[in-house]
Amino acid sequence: MIDFEEELKKYKPSMEIEEAEDAIYNRDMTDMMDILQEMMKESKK
Amino acid sequence: MFCYNCGAQLDSTDTCPNCEADVRVIKKIQAVSNRLYNDGLAKAKVRNLSGAIDDLKLSLRYNKMNMDARNLLGLVYFEMGEAVDALSEWVISKSLIPDDNPASEYLRKIQSNNVYLEKLNQTIKKFNQTLLYCRQGNEDLAVIQLKKVVSENPKLVKGQQLLALLYIKEEKYDLAKKCLKAAAKVDKNNITTMTYLQECSEHLKDGGKGSGKEKGDKDTVTYESGNDIIIRPRRFKDNTTLMSVVNILVGAAIGIAVVCFLVIRSPSAGPE
Structure with missing residues (x-):
C-alpha cells in the first residue's frame, strides 16, 4: 500500500530558469581526477 | 586521454610523454x-x-x-x-x-526560442505550485494544476507520476494507470512508475473503483472512451425503435377517438 505523505516527500521542486545560474556557480565540480591531483601534491610535499 | 599534469595527449605507455608523470x-x-x-x-x-x-x-x-x-x-x-x-x-x-x-x-x-523558454518556465512554476498545493492538502487544486502541466509538457515524468499518485489517493486507478503509461513511454523501468503501476494493477485486479471491468454483483458498468469515463446501467437495452412505433399507434388511437366523439355528431344532436 502506497503512503501518500511518504511518497510526496520524494518530490522536489524543479529548478526554474532564474535559479539555473546560481545552481551552476554553486555546483561542486570536484571529480576523482581532482582528488587524485590533490593527493599527489600532498605526497610530493 | 590527456595528462592531468601538463595536459599533453597520452600514449599507450604508463607515463606522460611530455612531463613523464605516472598516469x-x-x-x-x-x-x-x-x-x-x-x-x-x-x-x-x-x-x-x-x-x-x-x-x-x-x-x-x-x-x-x-x-x-x-x-x-x-x-x-x-x-x-x-x-x-x-x-x-x-x-x-x-x-x-x-x-x-x-x-x-x-x-x-x-x-x-524565447517563446519556448517562457512556456517552459511557466510549466516549471506551475509544477512547483502543485507541490505546494499537495503539501497544504489542496489535492483538488493540485490535480487541476497538474493536468495543465502534463498537457503542456507530457514528457515531464515526475509530473505524470505525481498526478498518478494523486489519482491513486482518490482511488481513480484507471486514470492513474493512464498517467503512468505515459511516464513509462518516456522512461522505461523507472522504479517509481513501476511501483505505482503495481499498486494500480493490484487494486484493479481486486475490482477497485473505476476498474472498467464488468462486475457481476453491481448494477453499473464503467469503461473508458477516449478521455471520458462512461458509467451506464448494467441492464441497458436500446429499444427506441419499438417505443417510436408504440407512440405512433397511441397517437393514432387518440386521433380516432377524437374523431368519433367530437366530429361525428350523435342522432339526438341533429339540425332540428
Missing part, C-alpha cells in the same frame, strides 16, 4: 568514466533514462571533462522534461570544453 591511475579513472558513459548510452538507447542518469552522473564524478557523458546527460534530462537541468549541463559542458562541442548547438537552438 596509470589517471588512465584507469578515465577508463572507468568511459565505461560508465557506455553503460549510460546503452540504457538511454533502450529508454531506461533513470538508469542512464545514474551511470552518466557517476561517469562525471570520475571525470568531469567527459564531454560526451555530460552532453548525453543533458539530452536525457531534456527528454524527461527537465529542461533547466539539461541547460545547466550544456552550459557547464560548453564552459569546460568550448571547442567542437555539440552542447553549443543544443544551447543555441533552445535559447533562440
